[in-house]
Structures are given as C-alpha cells and as structure tokens.
Amino acid sequence: MKVIKIDKKDWADGLAKLSGGYRLFGPVKDKEFHNFKELDNGELPDFDFSNTKLSAKSMVFPQAEAMFKYSLDENEADHHIMKEAEKDYSPRAAIGIRPCDAAAFLLVKKNFDTPEYKDPYWINAYEASVFVGLACNNPCSTCFCTSAGCGPFHEDGLDVLLADAGDYFLAKVITDKGEKLLQAAGWNTEADAGEDQIETLKKEAEAKITASVNTDGLKDKITTELYDAPFWEDVAFACLNCGTCTYVCPTCWCFDIQDETHGTSGIRMKTWDSCMYPLFTLHGSGHNPRGTKVHRVRQRFMHKLKYYVDKYGDGIQCVGCGRCIRLCPVNIDIRKVCELMNSYEPADAACQVA
Amino acid sequence: MVGYTDKIREISERLLKEGTVDMVIGFRQGSMPMMNEPCFAKRPEDVEKLTWDSNCGINLANYLTDRKEKIGVIAKGCDSRNIVTHIIENKIKRDQLVIIGVPCKGMIDRRKITSMFETEILSVAEEDGKVIVKTGDAEKILEKEEVLQKNCAVCIHRNPVIYDELAADLVEEQKDIDRYADIREIEAMSPEDKWNYFDDLLSACVRCYACRNACPLCYCPTCFVDESQPQWVGKTTDPIDTKTFHFLRAYHCAGRCTDCGACERACPVGINMRTLTKKLEKDCFEYYGWEAGLTLDARPPLDAYKPDDPEDFIK
Amino acid sequence: MGIEPGRLHFSWVSSAEATKFIEVVNEVTEAVRALGPHDNFVKHMPKVA
Ligand code: SF4
Ligand code: SF4
Ligand code: SF4
Ligand code: SF4
Numbered sequence: 149m150k151v152i153k154i155d156k157k158d159w160a161d162g163l164a165k166l167s168g169g170y171r172l173f174g175p176v177k178d179k180e181f182h183n184f185k186e187l188d189n190g191e192l193p194d195f196d197f198s199n200t201k202l203s204a205k206s207m208v209f210p211q212a213e214a215m216f217k218y219s220l221d222e223n224e225a226d227h228h229i230m231k232e233a234e235k236d237y238s239p240r241a242a243i244g245i246r247p248c249d250a251a252a253f254l255l256v257k258k259n260f261d262t263p264e265y266k267d268p269y270w271i272n273a274y275e276a277s278v279f280v281g282l283a284c285n286n287p288c289s290t291c292f293c294t295s296a297g298c299g300p301f302h303e304d305g306l307d308v309l310l311a312d313a314g315d316y317f318l319a320k321v322i323t324d325k326g327e328k329l330l331q332a333a334g335w336n337t338e339a340d341a342g343e344d345q346i347e348t349l350k351k352e353a354e355a356k357i358t359a360s361v362n363t364d365g366l367k368d369k370i371t372t373e374l375y376d377a378p379f380w381e382d383v384a385f386a387c388l389n390c391g392t393c394t395y396v397c398p399t400c401w402c403f404d405i406q407d408e409t410h411g412t413s414g415i416r417m418k419t420w421d422s423c424m425y426p427l428f429t430l431h432g433s434g435h436n437p438r439g440t441k442v443h444r445v446r447q448r449f450m451h452k453l454k455y456y457v458d459k460y461g462d463g464i465q466c467v468g469c470g471r472c473i474r475l476c477p478v479n480i481d482i483r484k485v486c487e488l489m490n491s492y493e494p495a496d497a498a499c500q501v502a
Numbered sequence: 503m504v505g506y507t508d509k510i511r512e513i514s515e516r517l518l519k520e521g522t523v524d525m526v527i528g529f530r531q532g533s534m535p536m537m538n539e540p541c542f543a544k545r546p547e548d549v550e551k552l553t554w555d556s557n558c559g560i561n562l563a564n565y566l567t568d569r570k571e572k573i574g575v576i577a578k579g580c581d582s583r584n585i586v587t588h589i590i591e592n593k594i595k596r597d598q599l600v601i602i603g604v605p606c607k608g609m610i611d612r613r614k615i616t617s618m619f620e621t622e623i624l625s626v627a628e629e630d631g632k633v634i635v636k637t638g639d640a641e642k643i644l645e646k647e648e649v650l651q652k653n654c655a656v657c658i659h660r661n662p663v664i665y666d667e668l669a670a671d672l673v674e675e676q677k678d679i680d681r682y683a684d685i686r687e688i689e690a691m692s693p694e695d696k697w698n699y700f701d702d703l704l705s706a707c708v709r710c711y712a713c714r715n716a717c718p719l720c721y722c723p724t725c726f727v728d729e730s731q732p733q734w735v736g737k738t739t740d741p742i743d744t745k746t747f748h749f750l751r752a753y754h755c756a757g758r759c760t761d762c763g764a765c766e767r768a769c770p771v772g773i774n775m776r777t778l779t780k781k782l783e784k785d786c787f788e789y790y791g792w793e794a795g796l797t798l799d800a801r802p803p804l805d806a807y808k809p810d811d812p813e814d815f816i817k
Numbered sequence: 818m819g820i821e822p823g824r825l826h827f828s829w830v831s832s833a834e835a836t837k838f839i840e841v842v843n844e845v846t847e848a849v850r851a852l853g854p855h856d857n858f859v860k861h862m863p864k865v866a
Contacts, residue, residue, distance in 0.1 A: 178706065385540065386565075392712055413862070477712050480539065698819075738863040740863035816829050817827065
C-alpha cells in the first residue's frame with residue numbers, strides 16, 4: 149500500500165486546501181482537555197493529546213440531533229406535518245481520529261445499518277466522512293485495544309493512517325476515499341520504505357500496551373448463568389448510574405427521541421441515552437424491568453461482553469479505548485468485570501457463597 | 503495512612519464477627535492512581551480489601567440512602583455531617599448505623615496533580631505529608647498541603663461530628679481559614695459578568711448528572727430534570743437547560759450541603775459546580791449561623807422558622 | 818447568577834391590606850419595567866446538529 153510523506157511544514161497548507169472541499173473535524177483543546185470537534189476556519193487540530201475526553205462518535209452521532217421539524221401554526225399550509233430537518237451531508241473529514249474510535253464506527257454500523265433497519269441520520273453522516281487516523285505512539289496505561297480486536301496502529305475503519313515520525317507524518321493510504329483526500333491536500337510525495345517505517349513504529353507502540361483483557365471464554369458461557377452470577381452486587385455497589393461510561397464510549401449507541409416545542413414551532417430530536425439511567429427502561433405503566441442499579445450495571449456489561457458477542461460473533465462490543473475506566477467517578481473497571489465474566493464457573497461460585 | 507487502614511480493618515472485622523452489623527461500607531484500592539472504589543464487606547474475611555488513604559473523596563453517606571441492613575460505615579468529617587443530615591431527613595436510622603469515624607487529613611486533588619505533569623501518571627504514593635508521583639520518565643515529591651482538594655483546603659470539620667468507633671486519634675482542626683475567598687470574587691461581579699462566568703463554567707457539561715448522583719443530598723425518587731409529565735427541563739445540552747439544572751439543584755441543597763466536594767470530584771469534565779452550592783452554604787452561615795450536619799437536634803434553616811430569622815430583605 | 822437584584826422583591830402584605838398590595842405591585846412593576854427585559858433565561862429552540 150502506498151505511503152505518503154507529509155512534511156510538518158506543509159501540514160497547515162494542506163489542511164487549508166482541504167477545508168475548501170471538506171468540513172474538518174479534529175481534536176482540539178478545550179480548557180483542560182481535548183475534545184473531538186468541528187474545526188473553526190483556519191483552526192488546526194491539536195495532536196498533543198493521548199485521547200480525547202469524549203470519543204469521536206459525535207461527529208456522526210451527535211449528543212442531540214434534529215430529525216424532524218414541525219409547525220403548529222394553522223395559518224401555515226403544512227402545519228402539523230413532520231418535515232425532515234435540513235442537514236449538511238457535504239463531505240467531512242476527521243483529522244487525527246484515534247484508530248480505536250474509527251474501528252468503533254464499524255462496530256456501531258452493525259446497529260445503525262442493517263438489511264432490515266437503516267438509520268438515515270447515522271448512515272448519511274457516516275458515508276459523508278473520511279477518516280484520517282492518527283496512530284498512537286504512546287498509548288495510555290488504561291488502553292487495552294490490542295486485546296479488544298483493535299490496536300494503536302489499527303487500520304479497519306480508517307481511510308488514511310497517519311503516523312507521527314518526528315518532522316514529518318507518514319500517511320498510509322487505505323482506501324480510495326483516503327487517496328482522494330491526500331491528493332486534494334496536495335500531499336503526494338511517496339515515502340521511502342514507508343511501510344517498513346510504519347511497521348517499526350507500530351511494533352514499538354504495541355510493546356507499550358500494558359493492559360489487556362481475556363475474552364476467549366465469553367462465548368461459551370451460558371447467558372443465564374452469567375446473568376445470575378453472584379458478583380454483580382459487588383461490581384455494581386459503587387456505581388452512581390451517571391452514565392458517563394456510556395456517554396464517553398465510542399461503541400455505545402443507545403438514543404432517545406425527544407420533542408421540543410417553542411411557540412408554534414417544534415423539533416423532534418435524537419439524543420444520547422444510557423442503560424445506566426432508570427428512565428431508560430421505565431414503562432408508561434410505572435413498572436421498570438431494570439428497576440435497580442444492579443440490573444443496570446449488569447445490563448451494560450452483559451450487552452458489551454455477552455449479548456453482543458453471541459449476536460454478532462465478532463468479539464466484544466468494546467474497542468479497548470479505556471475511557472470508561474479513566475472517567476468513571478468511582479473506578480468501576482471493565483477490565484476487572486470482563487475477567488470476572490470470562491473466568492466465571494458457576495460451580496466454584498456456589499462454594500464461595502456458601 | 504497504614505495505621506488508619508489497619509484500625510479500620512480491625513474494627514470492621516470485630517463488628518462483623520460479633521454480628522453487630524450486616525455489612526461495612528468503605529473503600530477498596532482502585533485500579534488507577536488516585537482512585538479508590540466504594541465497596542462493602544459482608545464477611546469478616548472481606549475486611550482485608552478495605553483501605554484508607556487520601557483518595558477516599560467519594561461521600562459514603564450516599565451509599566446509605568434507604569438501606570435496611572445494620573451497617574458499619576466509614577465516615578470522615580464531611581461524610582459524618584451528611585450522615586447527620588440523612589438521619590434528620592429519615593433516609594437512614596441512627597440505630598441502624600455503627601459509624602466508624604475517620605479523623606481526616608484531607609483528600610488530594612487528582613485533577614490538579616494530573617495537570618502538573620506532561621505525561622501520564624503511573625503511580626501515586628503518600629508518606630508523612632508528602633505525595634510521591636511517578637510518571638513513565640520522572641518522579642516528583644509534592645507537599646500534600648499544596649495539592650489538597652479545594653474543599654479540603656478550607657475545611658474546618660475534619661473530625662467526624664458523630665461516631666461510635668474511631669479509626670485514629672482526633673486531628674487538630676484548621677483555624678483562621680478564609681473559606682469564601684472564591685465566592686466573594688464572584689459576588690463582586692456585575693450581573694452580566696456573573697452570567698458570563700456561569701455560562702463559561704458550565705459550558706462543557708454533558709448532563710450526565712454524576713454531580714447529582716454522587717451527592718448524598720440528591721436522593722429524590724425522580725429528580726425534576728427527569729420528570730416527563732410535565733417536562734420541566736429539556737434533555738439536550740442547551741445552555742439554558744444546563745443552567746436550569748445546576749441552579750435549581752444548588753438551591754435544593756441550600757442549608758444541607760456540607761461542601762464535601764463529592765460532586766466536583768465526580769464530574770467527568772472537571773466542572774467546579776461547587777461554587778454554586780458553596781455560595782448558598784456561605785449565605786446559610788452568614789444569615790443563620792448555620793453549618794449543615796453538625797447536630798441531630800436542629801433542622802436546616804430553610805426547613806424551619808425562628809422568630810429571630812433575619813428579615814430585612816422584606817420590604 | 819446574573820439577575821439584577823432589582824428584579825426580586827419581598828413584602829409582607831396581610832389579606833386586609835388591599836391598598837398596600839396595590840402599592841407594592843405598582844412599585845415592583847415599575848421597578849422591573851425600568852430595568853427592561855431580561856432575556857438570559859429565555860429558551861429558544863435548542864441548538865442541535
Ligand atoms: S461511569 Fe461509573 S459510576 Fe457512572 S454509570 Fe458508569 S460505571 Fe456507574
Ligand atoms: S466500553 Fe470502555 S474501553 Fe470499551 S470502547 Fe467503551 S469506553 Fe472504551
Ligand atoms: S452539593 Fe456537592 S459538596 Fe454539597 S453535599 Fe452535595 S456533593 Fe457534597
Ligand atoms: S457531573 Fe459534570 S458533566 Fe455531569 S451533569 Fe454534573 S456538571 Fe455536568
């Protein structure tokens with residue numbers, strides 16, 4: 149595969165050229181931390197970060213997004229009719245998305261883009277996007293991507309992979325979309341032995357990953373036995389049900405639908421929701437099938453580490469970015485829970501409890 | 503801190519063995535530097551996991567709400583004050599509790615420490631008032647006094663106000679502390695500057711409500727922001743909705759907030775929403791001479807009428 | 818929190834003090850009118866993507 153060398157002095161120029169044809173998104177520093185946002189005109193993405201606080205999912209799946217608009221003004225011809233909200237699906241490019249976040253889009257796609265059901269908002273935004281990934285030379289101690297089907301130089305889900313090599317970037321072309329973007333930016337010098345250089349950096353980065361999870365046992369566990377395992381009360385005890393773990397997660401896809409009316413005009417929106425919230429499953433009758441915190445915590449982990457595993461057969465619903473570990477206010481750690489689930493044997497547990 | 507941990511384990515083991523309590527609520531060692539996880543021990547052998555150091559900033563009173571068991575609970579100064587408030591508000595009964603008081607020497611501010619280093623912090627240890635921080639390529643020794651959580655630096659109730667057992671000798675309380683310098687700065691602003699200040703303060707809020715959920719005072723079965731009939735507050739991160747949530751929540755905590763700092767500590771995006779509750783805490787102190795959770799014998803000022811309550815604002 | 822102090826008034830009016838009530842209401846309305854509209858808390862359509 150082709151590898152292009154981008155001198156850092158040509159970086160800003162190239163991005164300026166791109167901003168003509170693409171809406172640019174990237175990591176920017178927002179007070180004390182980085183977030184993934186649409187760049188202002190002329191703003192450069194800031195690559196001095198380990199990973200953004202919130203994932204890059206909002207580029208395609210914003211926290212709140214308009215679906216329909218309506219008017220209640222009877223003088224208007226189309227009052228009381230839901231109309232599609234205007235959208236900007238012109239090409240957009242993520243500059244410096246981490247490989248885990250990009251891989252997460254492929255995973256989430258299984259939910260939003262199925263033969264049976266298609267979410268046009270997600271699909272249109274996704275298809276308008278080009279993903280230029282920034283490989284991680286220095287992963288954090290909480291990254292366990294290499295054991296979650298991903299990695300610091302992982303390419304699935306990316307169109308271009310950038311590796312920082314000091315004075316220049318190496319840009320590995322992965323798809324045609326990526327190639328077109330590099331051309332539009334005027335970056336076209338092929339690197340000498342680019343693939344080998346990337347391979348060396350990749351080995352170095354992978355060697356720095358210290359955290360891992362075992363997931364090999366999950367698919368053979370019996371769902372109801374895991375569900376009834378005795379460790380859930382202990383796992384869930386500290387949880388505040390704040391949903392931070394799901395909001396920051398690139399692979400959490402749940403949403404709610406909300407209407408807001410102001411005067412005679414209104415809007416119907418898709419907003420992030422979370423299985424950690426009591427409202428998530430509250431029935432109109434007042435009954436809540438996931439009425440306690442233990443139910444809700446169990447749901448999060450069972451979904452990611454068992455139901456998903458069984459339904460799609462391609463690993464866990466997690467790319468190992470470690471955000472939920474870093475940001476949980478009470479230190480509930482998915483690596484620990486995964487270990488408990490993966491090694492659970494009902495017989496031993498029965499002895500322990502007795 | 504080793505002494506504290508040993509004593510906590512010893513007391514907890516005794517209480518569980520005697521059957522005085524069904525469970526002890528405390529902290530266990532976290533999986534990351536400067537993080538501990540609230541946990542329970544139900545069997546005498548489980549007490550081995552209990553620990554104590556300067557990373558126990560989560561308020562354990564929050565884990566008592568409406569529980570039915572007999573509970574041993576580890577309580578630093580602010581936790582004990584929130585336990586008092588819980589008892590007054592019927593969220594737990596005094597005779598269900600064995601309070602294991604921890605004379606507190608302050609919690610450390612993990613955000614402040616993190617921001618002092620360029621690279622990721624890999625370990626943090628404590629020794630004699632010093633905090634030893636290691637990153638991949640450096641080690642630095644900090645004075646604990648200088649990296650205290652903001653609320654701990656101005657705390658004047660480090661000793662538990664109510665307890666049945668003590669994990670250590672009482673500590674000397676901090677004196678001559680200016681507790682409200684930050685609040686006075688905001689009070690001095692013009693209305694417009696105040697508005698802009700809060701606008702900026704709350705701009706990063708993602709409406710996860712970790713602040714509310716970490717707070718022992720916020721135990722309403724359905725919070726006003728979660729009501730849907732009628733829906734008082736919108737669900738997006740619209741700045742007006744976000745402010746409505748924060749301002750109203752702060753008022754709900756007036757006269758009850760102990761400035762324990764759990765809310766600020768829990769926020770994933772580092773918002774200091776404590777400035778709001780602290781202003782009301784200051785007003786309660788200045789108008790009514792009231793500090794929350796110091797006694798079981800009086801109700802909070804906004805909950806009770808006294809003939810000598812100040813009323814010069816009524817015209 | 819960014820609201821001018823002049824917008825908030827407290828008074829004690831007994832149900833027998835109709836005249837005082839009228840006075841207070843007039844005073845308050847005038848005082849608030851003099852300050853002009855306060856739009857900070859007016860919510861518009863949420864800004865969403
Ligand atoms: S971030 Fe932690 S406390 Fe919050 S809901 Fe997730 S697991 Fe629970
Ligand atoms: S579950 Fe946690 S580690 Fe896995 S992708 Fe989500 S935030 Fe990252
Ligand atoms: S509002 Fe914050 S500081 Fe006050 S009691 Fe609640 S958590 Fe503690
Ligand atoms: S914890 Fe932080 S982000 Fe979450 S609602 Fe509170 S202030 Fe907002």
